[in-house]
Amino acid sequence: MLGRTLREVSAALKQGQITPTELCRKCLSLIKKTKFLNAYITVSEEVALKQAEESEKRYKNGQSLGDLDGIPIAVKDNFSTSGIETTCASNMLKGALAGPDPKDSTTVHDPINKPFMLPSLADVSKLCIGIPKEYLVPELSSEVRSLWSKAADLFESEGAKVLEVSLPHTSYSIVCYHVLCTSEVASNMARFDGLQYGHRCDIDVSTEAMYAATRREGFNDVVRGRILSGNFFLLKENYENYFVKAQKVRRLIANDFVNAFNSGVDVLLTPTTLSEAVPYLEFIKEDNRTRSAQDDIFTQAVNMAGLPAVSIPVALSNQGLPIGLQFIGRAFCDQQLLTVAKWFEKQL
Amino acid sequence: FESPRSPGVVVFRSEPTAFLIHFRNYASQEASRHSVAESPDQDPVVTMAAPMLRWVGRGRRWTFARVGGGSCHRRGAPTGSTSNRIRGQSSVAQQPLYTTQKPRKGEHKWAAVVGLEIHAQISSNSKLFSGSQVRFSAPPNSLVSFFDASLPGTLPVLNRRCVEAAVMTGLALNCHINKKSLFDRKHYFYADLPAGYQITQQRLPIAVNGSLTYGICAGKKQSQVIPKTVRIKQIQLEQDSGKSLHDDLRSQTLIDLNRAGVGLLEVVLEPDLSCGEEAAAAVRELQLILQALGTSQANMAEGQLRVDANISVHHPGEPLGIRTEVKNLNSIRFLAKAIDYEIQRQIDELENGGKILNETRSFHHQLGCTMSMRDKEGKQDYRFMPEPNLPPLVLYDATSLPAGADPQQVINIDQIRETLPELPRVTRERLVQQYGMLLEHSFTLLNEVGLLEFFQNVIKETRAEPKKVTSWVLNTFLGYLKQQNLAVSESPVTPSALAELLDLLDSRTISSAAAKQVFEELWKREGKTPGQIVSEKQLELMEDRGSLEQLCHSVMEAHPQVVMDLKEGNPRAINKLIGLVRKATQSRADPAMIKEILEKKLSS
Numbered sequence: 001m002l003g004r005t006l007r008e009v010s011a012a013l014k015q016g017q018i019t020p021t022e023l024c025r026k027c028l029s030l031i032k033k034t035k036f037l038n039a040y041i042t043v044s045e046e047v048a049l050k051q052a053e054e055s056e057k058r059y060k061n062g063q064s065l066g067d068l069d070g071i072p073i074a075v076k077d078n079f080s081t082s083g084i085e086t087t088c089a090s091n092m093l094k095g096a097l098a099g100p101d102p103k104d105s106t107t108v109h110d111p112i113n114k115p116f117m118l119p120s121l122a123d124v125s126k127l128c129i130g131i132p133k134e135y136l137v138p139e140l141s142s143e144v145r146s147l148w149s150k151a152a153d154l155f156e157s158e159g160a161k162v163l164e165v166s167l168p169h170t171s172y173s174i175v176c177y178h179v180l181c182t183s184e185v186a187s188n189m190a191r192f193d194g195l196q197y198g199h200r201c202d203i204d205v206s207t208e209a210m211y212a213a214t215r216r217e218g219f220n221d222v223v224r225g226r227i228l229s230g231n232f233f234l235l236k237e238n239y240e241n242y243f244v245k246a247q248k249v250r251r252l253i254a255n256d257f258v259n260a261f262n263s264g265v266d267v268l269l270t271p272t273t274l275s276e277a278v279p280y281l282e283f284i285k286e287d288n289r290t291r292s293a294q295d296d297i298f299t300q301a302v303n304m305a306g307l308p309a310v311s312i313p314v315a316l317s318n319q320g321l322p323i324g325l326q327f328i329g330r331a332f333c334d335q336q337l338l339t340v341a342k343w344f345e346k347q348l
Numbered sequence: 349f350e351s352p353r354s355p356g357v358v359v360f361r362s363e364p365t366a367f368l369i370h371f372r373n374y375a376s377q378e379a380s381r382h383s384v385a386e387s388p389d390q391d392p393v394v395t396m397a398a399p400m401l402r403w404v405g406r407g408r409r410w411t412f413a414r415v416g417g418g419s420c421h422r423r424g425a426p427t428g429s430t431s432n433r434i435r436g437q438s439s440v441a442q443q444p445l446y447t448t449q450k451p452r453k454g455e456h457k458w459a460a461v462v463g464l465e466i467h468a469q470i471s472s473n474s475k476l477f478s479g480s481q482v483r484f485s486a487p488p489n490s491l492v493s494f495f496d497a498s499l500p501g502t503l504p505v506l507n508r509r510c511v512e513a514a515v516m517t518g519l520a521l522n523c524h525i526n527k528k529s530l531f532d533r534k535h536y537f538y539a540d541l542p543a544g545y546q547i548t549q550q551r552l553p554i555a556v557n558g559s560l561t562y563g564i565c566a567g568k569k570q571s572q573v574i575p576k577t578v579r580i581k582q583i584q585l586e587q588d589s590g591k592s593l594h595d596d597l598r599s600q601t602l603i604d605l606n607r608a609g610v611g612l613l614e615v616v617l618e619p620d621l622s623c624g625e626e627a628a629a630a631v632r633e634l635q636l637i638l639q640a641l642g643t644s645q646a647n648m649a650e651g652q653l654r655v656d657a658n659i660s661v662h663h664p665g666e667p668l669g670i671r672t673e674v675k676n677l678n679s680i681r682f683l684a685k686a687i688d689y690e691i692q693r694q695i696d697e698l699e700n701g702g703k704i705l706n707e708t709r710s711f712h713h714q715l716g717c718t719m720s721m722r723d724k725e726g727k728q729d730y731r732f733m734p735e736p737n738l739p740p741l742v743l744y745d746a747t748s749l750p751a752g753a754d755p756q757q758v759i760n761i762d763q764i765r766e767t768l769p770e771l772p773r774v775t776r777e778r779l780v781q782q783y784g785m786l787l788e789h790s791f792t793l794l795n796e797v798g799l800l801e802f803f804q805n806v807i808k809e810t811r812a813e814p815k816k817v818t819s820w821v822l823n824t825f826l827g828y829l830k831q832q833n834l835a836v837s838e839s840p841v842t843p844s845a846l847a848e849l850l851d852l853l854d855s856r857t858i859s860s861a862a863a864k865q866v867f868e869e870l871w872k873r874e875g876k877t878p879g880q881i882v883s884e885k886q887l888e889l890m891e892d893r894g895s896l897e898q899l900c901h902s903v904m905e906a907h908p909q910v911v912m913d914l915k916e917g918n919p920r921a922i923n924k925l926i927g928l929v930r931k932a933t934q935s936r937a938d939p940a941m942i943k944e945i946l947e948k949k950l951s952s
Contacts, residue, residue: 102505104503105506106737106739186731187533187731188500191542193537193539195542195603207538211537235729236729
């Protein structure tokens, strides 16, 4: 059951082939078996089972909330998950993540109709898909490249226009991202001093000594490296040359995308990763910073440009590992982006 | 944005010690200063607690060091007379007395340059970026939201009321309001700064290029008010930090985050000030403005207004000297003292061939001096960075306001300008126009907390002329308050009582000397009305001219030598006669009438 697609499992739930609690238990037991991988940092077993029971009741009464009712979900650890634990899981499914967040000053105050429903793509032939030529890098594996090409062909065969576009500053985006990201990390991590919460060391000789030891113990070398880099870039003597310069380069990168979209492109199609997932032993041969620099190449440019993007799993590689492709949309045109992605997903 | 809410009515205590400006007015009216014994074997006569005194020279001789070869505003020499009233006024700040230290030959004049950074806590219901309450003296750590404690995942949301307060203050100080301003992070590690950075507006603050006009007392009797202006460099919004309480006994520091995140207005003044007196006057005026606007209660004792001073000295015409920063100034009086001390310290240091270090110093008010706060850290690099969680703050005016904009989500500068209340400067002008008082009187009325309201209440209830009311309120009433170190709110005499008294005076029921007696009785808080006191003590003016003439006659008969004196051309002898008659009438006769009768008799 756990190897099936979401659509298949959802159908199984509706048809009563499996109940939500059974499904939940299967997931929990698999998590326990693979505990050595440390893939799950926190498992809210009781809450999950309780919610599964409620889902089961709803199915019994024929009042399921939708296609995803009863499907267990996992969330990346950097989301604050208190809301999920205390509120009914159905809030998530009703599109709680859609729309403005009054506690986040950088969200746009554009109300979304809830429940959030994605329309079907009206006419593929009216679409214009852009293929950024700078994303065709030598390190791209042949498997990914061929899938990318096939996807482009698919759109073309349905009548959509497929254009090559240029994002000339692509090669600078990793470095630009690195400077800005580490600067923000250095700033955001400054709060971890053990005073109000979190790990605090045993040293109490002085405040400085306590801070230094707490942060040395609490952060691993990757994080400490990023903090040191970030603080370096923010020093008065370096600020202009690094931080401000990176912001300027960021503007150029963002403008690249604006120009591409202005030439009539609705959505860009790119790979998500250079290749299939690398085995662990292979991965650790290079340090984290190098790996990030190499593998983030396709995805961090959208962070620089502030654009919506989505990664769709496309196929399994010859090794049986998943490969995905990325769609990038215009700023604030999330709905159009997701509509195109949904159509593409249906074709697979 | 949070929805706007009014801060509510605030009642605040006045500070027990007189501010420099007020005291100078008062002193000019009383013309009293202490003389100080200068002979070597006599104990110095000290009736004022004035840590400004410094020992100069050996033994028991006192002299007072003068600031910089002359205070920045000329003062008269001490007159040496003591008034009965002033004795025992130990906690009232006396005017610092400067004697001349003979300048050495060839010595240049010194000029001091003082710049101020003033932090005013915004009077709002909740903090600048979070919804926790703003309150003074709450149980420790009871007003702390997740954001204030810097819990990860929390984000800042700007408080509308704080922005309005900043715009109002900027407009009142003639600033240019930036329609777009930015927020930055200023990083440093300290236990009372949970996030490890403070959100402030370093790059592009909300208001720039303003001015603050204040008044300095000068002239021979300190009775003239000279207007002066200090430029305002900028006003910015920023977060306050928490409080650390050092417990040396247990070698620990206790942190209270109630104050962490409270909105502050930082007002940066250009270094146009030149001494403690100017700084004190400027800060006092700023305090009055903030209080009139309601944007801050600006009470220094409660930490709602904090001032740091940057001080340097140089010879006029030469480049500016190295500056020091002086902190820990928590009253206007100490502000002036600290600045004057530091100016003198720097002059002394440089004249003795020393150097001034660019350092931070703290003012110790018990010792009356500044001391270095130096620690091994060296200069801090604050690693300023734009605040990524806050978009630029955009303000509108009538012309730029987008059509159909939600009024809750936009701030209109022009609308705020229209709702500005009357500023102190305008209030004073109005008082001068309306009541014919001198400008310095209006300063005194505004400087003393609650005094203006008292004055206006008396005016409302009395028939007497405004000038009379002014005189009684500023001289008699205020004098009594100062002598007993009371706030206006603690006065035993109510506006109604004073109004009634002035009515009695105005209707010539009693003489002015009698009125003063009645006032003294009223002050005893025995619950009697002026009318009651007058009848009890039989203070009514003598109506009967006839009996008065008889009294004058008998006095003249009893003192022929005085009459002789007078006839020989000594004009002051008449005062003696008047005094005698008055005594005989138990002050129940109008002195003017007595004089008239006597003169008539003498000429006949």
